[in-house]
Amino acid sequence: MVGLGPGGEETLTPQARDAISGADxxxxxxxxxxxxxxxxxxxxxxxxxxxxETDRARVAVEEALAGKRVAVISSGDPGVxxxxSPILEIAPPELEVDVIPGVTAATATAAVLGAPLTHDFAVISLSDLLTPWETILRRLDAAAAADFVIVLYNPRSHGRDQHLEVARNVVLKHRAKETPLGLVKDCCRAGEAKQVTTLGDMNIEDVDMTTTVIIGNSQTKVLNGRMITPRGYVI
Known part of the structure; x- marks a missing residue:
């Protein structure tokens, strides 16, 4: 399994590049x-x-068992x-499987926005294709109550255009409207666009499936246009 990172050539690791080029x-x-x-x-x-995904996993295992070197690619990190997981679940013990990490959207987006993940954070996908929406809301509420910085993957699509607004309202039960919030669309790809705003002022229409959202915690601040969550070092 090979992680491509966010999609830009400069964020692809040499290990991942070698795995792809060396695959059958x-x-x-x-x-x-x-x-x-x-x-x-x-x-x-x-x-x-x-x-x-399940079909791809089965084909990958079949091809590998036939003696071929197989690279199954994911954006970001294949373990995030x-x-x-689907490949490791079905791969027999005799099959050698390597997981090659990649830069995931959370850390790539954080680098574009500044340093919002310098303290504890939670990553939550708002896609309810595989996870019940009630479970997502429960996790989101718990993360907000615990004052985690929150990274939202898959925040909004044509079929889920209300999920992000509902998610914001859940977080607002525990955080001020002035809480810093960052958006990065097409991170590390052509057309990358970033925006630093607040939880209350976020424009839902600015967000789509290629956007990653980072919601600061009670300590997150904006300095010179960059989001910073202090680690607690004495400066």
Missing amino acids: VVIGYSTYIKLAKPYLTNQTVLSSGMKK YGMA
């Missing part, structure tokens, strides 16, 4: 195959759409909402 077969979601195109030569490429 490259398997992935069609969008991620496009991101990996610069590293593809004569490999067999197998791509499929969303909701085909990625393909690592």
